[in-house]
């Protein structure tokens with residue numbers, strides 16, 4: 001045992017930090033996002049450390065912004081998890097399925113979408129879970145909420161989230177959540193949701 005270790009409280013830090021992006025443009029969007037957060041927070045292998053505010057964003061489709069489609073609410077959460085990337089993907093896919101996600105057209109309207117934006121800064125070209133998320137660096141609807149939970153965040157290989165957000169052109173409007181939407185440091189200390197004041 002090294003000198004100085006005796007008697008000093010040690011915090012074990014196993015697992016990896018990860019960043020999840022959430023979007024919803026069908027149904028009760030805020031309630032669905034909140035249900036997704038609650039479902040993830042109830043998982044023993046994952047700790048939700050911080051949750052962004054909500055942002056309303058026009059739907060981005062393969063042909064560009066679609067002003068006729070229902071607008072999204074987007075949010076980002078910073079988590080810590082002992083799940084590896086594929087297990088984390090399986091978990092978020094299960095949460096999506098439980099919340100009525102239907103997979104039809106690419107970038108089609110959906111009750112819930114959960115993407116793994118970053119996992120410990122690693123780079124992977126596995127098509128099942130590409131890291132960092134291959135389009136996160138160009139999406140203001142990911143970058144702006146991400147800044148809420150980590151002002152110093154970096155997209156591996158792309159640069160600082162703050163700089164990328166400043167250069168992204170898709171419109172993002174802060175959305176006033178209900179009183180029960182979690183504060184930015186939800187779960188960080190107590191493990192229980194604390195409402196945004």
Ligand SMILES: Nc1ncnc2c1ncn2[C@@H]1O[C@H](COP(=O)(O)OP(=O)(O)OP(=O)(O)O)[C@@H](O)[C@H]1O
Pocket residue numbers: 089103106107108113114115116117126127128129130131132133134135
């Ligand atoms: N980082 C990642 N996070 C989530 N899914 C990923 C990731 N990398 C690859 N995938 C794969 O992408 C596939 C399609 O996912 P999904 O239907 O959520 O895409 P999308 O949300 O419509 O589009 P986009 O990926 O542009 O956000 C999934 O089957 C999943 O295996």
Ligand SMILES: Nc1nc2c(c(=O)[nH]1)N=C(CO)CN2
Pocket residue numbers: 022023024057058059060061072074107108113141
């Ligand atoms: N505004 C907005 N547009 C999207 C979003 C999203 O979360 N927000 N997600 C998509 C596929 O992941 C496609 N288009």
